Amino acid sequence: MHWDADPQVDPVVGRTLEDLLAVRQRRQKLDGFDPVYSDIVDYIVRCTYNIWDRKEVGLIRTHYSADCPVFSLAGKVVGAEAMVRGTLDALSAFPDRSPIAEEVIWSEESPGLFVSSHRIMSFATHLGPDTMLGIPRRNVSDAVPVIADCVCKRNRIIQEWLVRDYGQLALQCGVQPRELALRLAQGDMEGDQSRHGWLNEEAQRISTLGDNEPPEDHPAAAIVRALRSAFMGDRYAEAAGIASPTIEVRWPAGRQLVGRGAWVGCLIQLRTPLDGVRFIADHWAARPRPDGDVAVAVRWWLAGRHVREGVWGSPAGKELLVLAISHYRMRNGRILEDFTVIDEVGVMRQAFGGLGRCQR
Amino acid sequence: MSAIGDSLKGIISGDFLAGSTLLQNCRLEGAGARVYGRESILELFRARRLSSEFVEVIESEHSAALFAQESQGPVAVVADHYGGHLARLWYLAPASLVSAGLERIDVPFDPGFGQLTPATAFEPADHPDLLPLHADGITAMISRLVVPGAPPEAIPSRLTDRLTRVRAHVLRAFSQRDSAAALIVIMAYRGDGSAGVVQFNSAVRVHFDTPEEADMVVDVGGYEREMQRTWRPAF
Numbered sequence: 001m002h003w004d005a006d007p008q009v010d011p012v013v014g015r016t017l018e019d020l021l022a023v024r025q026r027r028q029k030l031d032g033f034d035p036v037y038s039d040i041v042d043y044i045v046r047c048t049y050n051i052w053d054r055k056e057v058g059l060i061r062t063h064y065s066a067d068c069p070v071f072s073l074a075g076k077v078v079g080a081e082a083m084v085r086g087t088l089d090a091l092s093a094f095p096d097r098s099p100i101a102e103e104v105i106w107s108e109e110s111p112g113l114f115v116s117s118h119r120i121m122s123f124a125t126h127l128g129p130d131t132m133l134g135i136p137r138r139n140v141s142d143a144v145p146v147i148a149d150c151v152c153k154r155n156r157i158i159q160e161w162l163v164r165d166y167g168q169l170a171l172q173c174g175v176q177p178r179e180l181a182l183r184l185a186q187g188d189m190e191g192d193q194s195r196h197g198w199l200n201e202e203a204q205r206i207s208t209l210g211d212n213e214p215p216e217d218h219p220a221a222a223i224v225r226a227l228r229s230a231f232m233g234d235r236y237a238e239a240a241g242i243a244s245p246t247i248e249v250r251w252p253a254g255r256q257l258v259g260r261g262a263w264v265g266c267l268i269q270l271r272t273p274l275d276g277v278r279f280i281a282d283h284w285a286a287r288p289r290p291d292g293d294v295a296v297a298v299r300w301w302l303a304g305r306h307v308r309e310g311v312w313g314s315p316a317g318k319e320l321l322v323l324a325i326s327h328y329r330m331r332n333g334r335i336l337e338d339f340t341v342i343d344e345v346g347v348m349r350q351a352f353g354g355l356g357r358c359q360r
Numbered sequence: 361m362s363a364i365g366d367s368l369k370g371i372i373s374g375d376f377l378a379g380s381t382l383l384q385n386c387r388l389e390g391a392g393a394r395v396y397g398r399e400s401i402l403e404l405f406r407a408r409r410l411s412s413e414f415v416e417v418i419e420s421e422h423s424a425a426l427f428a429q430e431s432q433g434p435v436a437v438v439a440d441h442y443g444g445h446l447a448r449l450w451y452l453a454p455a456s457l458v459s460a461g462l463e464r465i466d467v468p469f470d471p472g473f474g475q476l477t478p479a480t481a482f483e484p485a486d487h488p489d490l491l492p493l494h495a496d497g498i499t500a501m502i503s504r505l506v507v508p509g510a511p512p513e514a515i516p517s518r519l520t521d522r523l524t525r526v527r528a529h530v531l532r533a534f535s536q537r538d539s540a541a542a543l544i545v546i547m548a549y550r551g552d553g554s555a556g557v558v559q560f561n562s563a564v565r566v567h568f569d570t571p572e573e574a575d576m577v578v579d580v581g582g583y584e585r586e587m588q589r590t591w592r593p594a595f
Contacts, residue, residue, distance in 0.1 A: 014442025017384040100385045100397065121385060121396055143396035167595065171463040178595045237474055245474075245481040246529040246545075253595075254464025256394070257559065258529045258545040259481055265469025269593075290442065291422060292488075311465065311594050332485055348595065 001108045003218055003286040009039040012101045014290050020045050020101065031112045032154025034062075040114045041104045043152065048118070052099050055091060060084050065156045069198075072162040073323055073346020073355070074132075076198035089131065094124035099146065103327055105297035107285035114152045117285055117297035119327050119339065122146045122164070126173050132166070132184070132345075137174045144169045145252070147325040147341045149283065149299050161282075161299060163325050166345035167253035177253070178313055181345045185354025196356025203321055206280045206301050213281060219294045219330055220284035231271050231279035231302060236264045248337045252344055263338060269311050270342075274304030274320065289329070293336065296328040312348050320350050364444055365417030368426040368437050372451070374406035381446050388449040390561055392456035392585030401449065404457055418541040418565055420489035420534035425541035427565055427577060430454070436563035436577040438532055438543040450543055452563050452579035461585045466593045471527040471547040471557060479506035482530040489534035494568065498542050501564045501574055502528045505544065514576045515546070515562070519583055523548035523558070531561075541565045546578075556591030558583070 008027050012020065020042075028039035037043040047063050050056045064080035077086055090097060099120040106116040121143035126136040144165050151159040170177040188196065211228070214221040222242050230239035240260040249257045251266050271277055282299040289295050302322040306315040322342060329337035349355055361369065363381075370378020382398040395401050412428040412435060419425070424439045433454030440448040451457065475481055480502045484495040504514045506528045520526070525548060532543040544562045560582035566574040 014383070014445060014447060016445060102385050121387075123397055141400070167465070176595075240474060244486050245483050246486065246531055248531065251467075252465075254394075254462055255467050256389070256464075257467060257469070258531060259469075259471065259473070259527075259547070260475075261470040261473030262467060264473055265467040268469075269467050313595060334486075336486065344595065 003107065004288050005108070006039070007288065009041055011287055011289055011295065012041060012045065012103050013295070021049065029112070034155050037155075040106050040108075040116060040152070043155075044104050044106075044116050044118050044150070045101045048099050048101065048120070051087065052091075052097055057084055057087050057091070060087060063156060065158045068156070068158050068160065070160040070162055071198070071202060071323075072164070073321075073343040073349070074164070074166070075355075093126060093128040093130035093133070095127055096141075097122060097124035099123075100143070103295055105285045105287050105295045105327060112153060115149065115283060115285060116152060117147060117149045117283075117299070117325060117327065119145070119147045119341075132180065133170065133173050133175055140172050140174075142172045144172070145250075145339070145341045147297075147327065149297075149325060161323065161325070163323055163341045163343055165252045165341050166343045170345060171253060177345050178348055181348035181354070182352050184345070185349045185352035188349070188354035188356070193356055199321060199355050203303065206282060206303075207278075209280050209282065214284050218284065219286040219296045220298055222333065223296060223298055223328060223335065224281045224284065224300075227267075227281070227298075227300060228279050230264075230267045231277055234271075236267065239267070240264050242335055243338075244331070244334045244336050247335050250337070250339045252340065252342045263335075266340075270302060270322065273306055273308045273310035273312055273315060274302070275307045277302065277304040292331075294330045296330055297325065298328070299323075299325045306351050312344065312351055316351060316353070318351050318353060320347055322347050361414070361417055362419060364419050364424045364439070364441060364446075365414075365426055367444070367446065368417070368424065368439060369412070369414055369428075371402065371446075371449075372405050372412060372426075372428070372435070372437055373410075374402070374408060376402050376406065381444055383442075383445050383447050386446050386448065388451060390449075390451040390579050391453040391458075391581035392461055393451070393458045394462055408457070416565065418534070418536045418539050420536055422489055423532055423534040423541075425534075425543070425563055425565065427563070427575065433580070434577045438541070438563055440532075450561055450563075452561050452577050453581045456581040456585045458585070461589060464592070465595065466556060466591050468593050469557070471525070471549075479526070480528050480530075482528075482533075484533070487530075487533040490540060491535040494535045494540040494566070495533075497540060497566045497568055497571060497574075498530060498533050498564070501542070501566060501576065502530065502544065505546070505562065505576070515578055516580070519578070519580065522550065522552040522587065524551040525549050538568045539565065540568070550587070550591075552587070554591065556589070558586040560586055
């Protein structure tokens, strides 16, 4: 299906919450989806709102498959019941957690099989004990970027990749991200190590993707080429040609900058600590925006051995797997905005020896 | 004043009712703050309790800029909007909106990367609401801001004395009849002996029938907050 098919499906951008939640007649073919959903964007926004804002946590049981794997650098969770437990844990620590939708960039891979890339700002106040962040130290209500890539079929999410900016969350809660990563890694190194096998399995999966690239007429094609040119070829001026001279960069842990130099700086900051770098484009999607621009989502990985001093601290030679999801706003074929989410606590956790030993 | 102008005026005056035009996912940046969501934005301004004398609103199909004067100095608000629903706000003020900045990780980067004119970055094609004949006027304003090797003319010297190698990036630019407004992100190296690159905003308005009256508001609050930070390029 062409990337801009179904133009009647409205994007999230520029719409009030009241408009997003208004019930409408179905305007897209959604076989097997609950009748309340008018289109795939409505499905994502409405069920997220109901589960989190209205705390209808039990809806997860009809919206996730029993064996749905949810991958993140915080660990792999499998199945609807595990998601219910995780959601309740989150709500007990952050009871007012409200995932505010910013964008849903979706594709229909085959009839009835959708992949949505849902960017939210997770607004919450840390009020209760949290397994990662402990007891709240101060009343902080703030928003943390999250992007969830979900494979959806017949009303259920059957696979998900979730990236939350734990680096920013930790900083906001007064916790040092490196200390948090070390603590988590120390916990990882105890007990049955086979529980970390998922990371190695994921590494094996993405290694089979090779130089995966979008078709040439897809808006993501030039972006993936640029990222590959940067990470694999270290050709940063070549890569930066895809960016507007005044590109706005919103990257993890509060990095908010403007300009090609800043964009290149972010790429170099990520690439420099690694040797044997591999860049893998895992999935992409694009949708038209109401202002004539194009929204593009790219899920990508960076793999390499941590051998150099850099943003994640001193290296210990560990193999690192970085999961990133980027949302781009494009105008006239160039990137105006790059909104990238990476869990850098998860990256540093690997650097400290956590999450098992990754074979690549 | 237009409906958008009334909204912006009401919001920065702390009027909760004016906030109905703020989208639930609106973000505000500037004057040292990064705030997300309608309620948080309104509470920030309600706490200020400052009154402003409103000077002008310039607006286009997708953008708006309000210029005002407060007792401490000039202020400006630049906005992205969708049919009057405000999606982003940049606030520029003589003092910081918040008592402490957010912690963040910094990026070592080259602010002048790849620019043939090292001091400025401006692509008129990125700004569909800007009349082509106004682009030169915006460029001229930037030239006042930044001349390589010389202190910028339009930024107060007490700011520029602590900065070197100032760069300007035009983030928003738009026209309304004979007028234009722009949001310009200023980047500079710290020249006070501390490490790092700082970033703060300025807003300009130009009336092309009286270009000598062109005006610029600098986010001094944002600048001060940046200069209080310690550069942190690693976790």
